[in-house]
Amino acid sequence: MREPAARPRSSHAVSRRLPWLLACAFMLAGCGLQPASQFIPEVSAGPELEKYPGFDGAEITVSSKDFTEQLVLGKMTSLVLSAAGAQVTDKTNIKGSVNARLSMLDGEVDVMWEYTGTAWIVYMGHPDPIADPAEQFQAVADEDLAQNQIVWTRPAPLNNSYAIAVKQATADKYGLVNISDITELPVAERTFCLEAEFINRNDGFVGMKQTYGFTDADIPPGNVQSMDTGLIYNRIGGSCTFGEVFDTDGRIPANGLVTLTDDKHFFPIYQPALTVRQEIYQRSPQIGEIFADLAARLTTDVMRGLNAQVDVDGRDPVYVAEDWLMEQGFLAS
Structure with a gap:
């Protein structure tokens, strides 16, 4: 997700990549470096941003992955840096985590928001997540800096992890609070709408069933439907009782859903933080302070x-980001 000047990488850094990550490198030209929209409104710094040193025309390439939350975070980053005096190239909307990560490692982009769980499990190849959020963040930050010269700024408190959602009315009827409570329902009503990949992932449905001790008698295979992620939200409470969602998805409250607490702490933690190539960070260290301040305000509910x-109102991510930054005082209204 970055652009100018590829930097040399050590052979050790390259060896840290997963084999399939390297196998995807050839796809970069066709899978990502064309943003859906490079438009960034002209903005000026608000009082919260004026507290920090400006960037004095520093050239910074900003990007994101290609889903809603990443687009909003990416546009926030472009807007803040632009208002603070940087010359920003917006490369948001790279398709897929693999392509986004490779473009960061190759120095094609300079900053992007990344998730602790994704980096630890997918990029760094660790099979087991760390349950404590602070310890997980520190482990990711230490390894990425040492191996790839990527700096992690302070993470947001939100957790965009997998979650199991149910209609509020169903939760109230059966007293559902935790994932463990699923067995409170009759077997015939323990039905699930899940994305195909999630069904077979060890950090998805397979692992969840094992961790919670759910057998095929508890959740018969016939009770599980596979479908595209976008269809799941509207099917919960209809063709299925439960569905796989992401915990920060705005369609959860919009569809009258609630998420069940992961009381056995199975799902990995996915806290986002702005990641910055070390070369850029050393040149403009205020980027760490600015985005630590911004990230602290990004709760799951926010x-x-x-x-x-x-996703619900149909607004452009750049204007959603701009309005919120004005409300928070990072941009002048």
Whole structure:
């Protein structure tokens, strides 16, 4: 997700990549470096941003992955840096985590928001997540800096992890609070709408069943439907009782859903933080302070609301980001 000047990488850094990550490198030209929209409104710094040193025309390439939350976060980053005096190239909307990561490692882009769980499990190849959020963040940050010269700024408190959602009315009827409570329902009503990949992933449905001790008698295979992620939200409470969602998705409250607490702490933690190539960070260290301040305000509920403005209300991510930054005082209104 970055652009100018590829930097040399050590052979050790390259060896840290997963084999399939390297296998995807050839796809970069056709899978991502064309943003859906490079438009960034002309903005000026608000009082919260004026507290920090400016960027004095520093050239910074900003990007994101290609889903709503990433687009909103990416546009926030472009707007803040532009208002603070940087010359920003917007390369948001790279398709897929693999392509986004490779473009960061190759120095084609300079900053992007990344998730702790994704980096630890997918990029760094660790099979087991760390349950404590602070420890997980520190482990990711230390390894990425040492191996790839990528700096992680302070993470947001939100957690965009997998979650199991149910209609509020169903939760109230059966007293459903935790994932463990699923067995409170009659077997015939323990039905699930899940995305195909999630069904077979060890950090998805397979692992969840094992962790919670759910057998095929508890959740018969015939009770599980496979479908595209976008269809799941409208099917919960209809063709299925439960569905796989992402915890910060704005369609959760919009569809009258609630998420069950992961009481056995199975799902990995996915806290986002702005990641920055070390070369850029050393040149403009204030980027760490600015985005630590911004990230601290991004709770799960806040992010759900921002995502809903895009996915439910149909607003452009750049204007959702701009309005929120004005409300928070980072941009002048």
